[in-house]
Amino acid sequence: MRKIRVLIADDQPLIRSGLHAVFDGVPDIVVVGEARHGVQAVQSVKTLRPDVVLMDINMPRMDGITATREICKLGADYPAKVVILTIYDQDEHVFEALRSGASGFILKHTPTERLVDAVREAAEGDALLSPSVTRKLIDEFARRPVLSAAPTAVLDQLTEREREVFQLLVRGYGNDEIARALVLGDSTIKSHVQHLYQKLGVRDRVQIVIFAYENGLVAATPRG
Known part of the structure; x- marks a missing residue:
């Protein structure tokens, strides 16, 4: 069985040891x-090749958002998924961190079972956003102008079924919900x-x- 490789980036030793203990066993x-700071986190991604990085925002030398951006710029050879560790799910850095490439947020006081599940979900490419974070994100989009016209060349590559999956994904549907909505199997949805x-x-x-x-492909409203 292949194990999910995790890197913990936080400047507080107690937080690091506590998170480490969560995954023992x-x-x-x-x-x-x-990693004790952002610079070390980026370096560790290069040398240790983790699948998931649990990243604190406020760290010395390089903050978590900048470190996330640097990690995501490394390219396909270093496909680590970054999950931001935060105390409050209404953290003011939500939008900036997600724009930098973070795969989601997890609260530091999250129950052990949920934290373990979150790492698995991040490794699989699932979103990790609480309803309040999702609301904040959508509100932020609503205040901002569309950055560019819809990239039709890219969208033209999508099949009709992929477009349907795309529309449900951006409204927050999980794989199981998409499968039910489109009357398809879970493996088919994962493939799409x-x-x-x-x-x-x-x-x-x-x-x-x-x-x-950002490309104006959906209205800035949450799923109803």
Whole structure:
């Protein structure tokens, strides 16, 4: 069984040791390293090649948002998914971190079971956004102008079914909900989602949402 490799980046030793302890004994997850600041986090991604980075925002030398941006710029050879660690889910840096490439947010006081599940979800490319964070994100999009016209050349690559999956993804539907809505199997939906990542040049569901809203492909309203 291949284990999910996790890097913990936080400047507080107690937080790092506490998070490390969470994954002790979890059969499919292994902590491959810890970082005390953003510079070390970026370097560790290059040397340790984690699948998921749990990233604190406020760190010395390089903050978590800048480190996230640098990690996501490394390219396909270093496909680590970054999950931001925060105390409050209404953190003022939500939008900036997601724009930098973060796959989502997780609260530092999240129950152990949920934290373990969150790492698994991030490794699979699922979004990690609480309803309040999603609301904040959509509100932010609503205040901002569309950055560019819809990239029709990219969208023309999508099949009709991929367009349907795309529209449901950007409204926050999970794979199981999409499968029910389109009367398709889970494996088929996963395949369509992976094709969307490749064709749109994005890393995960969060980046699909940002792509859609910034290009004016959906209205800035949450799912009803």
